[in-house]
Amino acid sequence: MPPTSPGRRPNRAVPVLLLLACLTLITLDARGGSSSPLDPVRSAAGDLFGPVESTTAAAVRPFAAVPEHFRTTNQLRGDVARLEAENSRLTSRLAGTALSRNRAAELDGMLAGSRSTGYALVPARVVAMGPAQSFSRTVTIDAGTTSGVRPDLTVLNNDGLVGRVLRADRSTATVLLLADQESVVGGRLGSSMEIGFLRGRGQVGSNARLDLDLVDASASVAKGDSLVTWGSRNGAPYVAGIPIGRVAAVYSSPRQQSMRAVITPYVDFTSLDLVGVVVDKGTTSDRTVITAEGAN
């Protein structure tokens, strides 16, 4: 392409053609509905970018622990008096071997979770997070179809529900976080067994909140109630009984005849690392599947 010299009017044809190409792509992808004609391209790009992202994330992971130290220390400073237990965990983190110890604890927690719920889990790590500028809360995990991960599987960690698998490529998969605005999860309150629909607000970080619309407007909801997943048919996309969060506030509006509760999720979406994907018991995977009977 010839470089434009100063003072010469630039050639408009190139940008206009590119804009038309963009509009064509957008139309193709947006009109396609559930099965977009661009899906093969997407999955090819996933196979290309996925391994690169996994490698990069693995390379920078040792450094990731450094800001984590300071962030956690700051966050917990105010809570130390109130939360003695948290405090001791914090000191043990500061003691040094932080990252590997946390990993072991997370894995332990997931193993215990698998024992109590009876689900089989494929362990995976979060390698990339979608930027907030793209306005959708998604992450990439380093397990794909070769590890037995399929779309519409539940993803959790030892704190609770993380989200569901949107798309699985060969070695990576894209997970839609609970906090995304498009995410809707059926939830059940632990104390009253009332059910409702949980929607994300698009916020992650320490101020992440989720909105619960209860089906029964006369249900009694108390602050501090815990919320678990209600479960879907055949466990897809969400299996039942996974803790989601606790009620932070309750609003009832007589005009709309509905009850709305604000939920604080148990999971911290900004520091996601080790997660588990709930798979069928007999799934063949290239990595160890964590089951109630122990790892096999």
Next chain:
Amino acid sequence: MSALRALVLAGVLVLAVVLQVAVFSLLSVDGVVPNLALIVVVAAALVRGPEFAAVLGFVGGLAIDLAPPADHVVGRWALALVVVGYLAGRVRHDAGTSAVAAVVTVAACSFVGTSLFALSGMLLHDPSIPVGEALQVIPVSVLYDVLVTPFVLPVLLRLFRRLEPHQVAY
């Protein structure tokens, strides 16, 4: 030689997109990360002009649209970055000379790019972005882009000057 150039350019774009999702996610401010691909496009525009930058913007935008955690309609970032590349290329004769002008160009481009992406999302309901959230995210992303510009832009400008084919004077 030109195949090698294309390869280097593709490498720079892939690197920018991967750093953006896999490394800067650790340093995110409420989920906002610096838009490195946008800074690459602006650098290209300052050195090579609007047409080249528009093409690079198209390819870079497609990379953001297709790289794994992305879940929006394909072509939205491509659209935003084509416009950014073209606009930045049109003002390059002023911005190529001083550092302040270059930083202002990045800030303006970041604002235009992120806003265009948000607007296309609002039009397509993909996802239906509330205006409030967009107004929160856009200033943070502009600030973050400006913050990384002094570290990234000079390197990119030097790279694009090296990659520029030798031209005969008109």
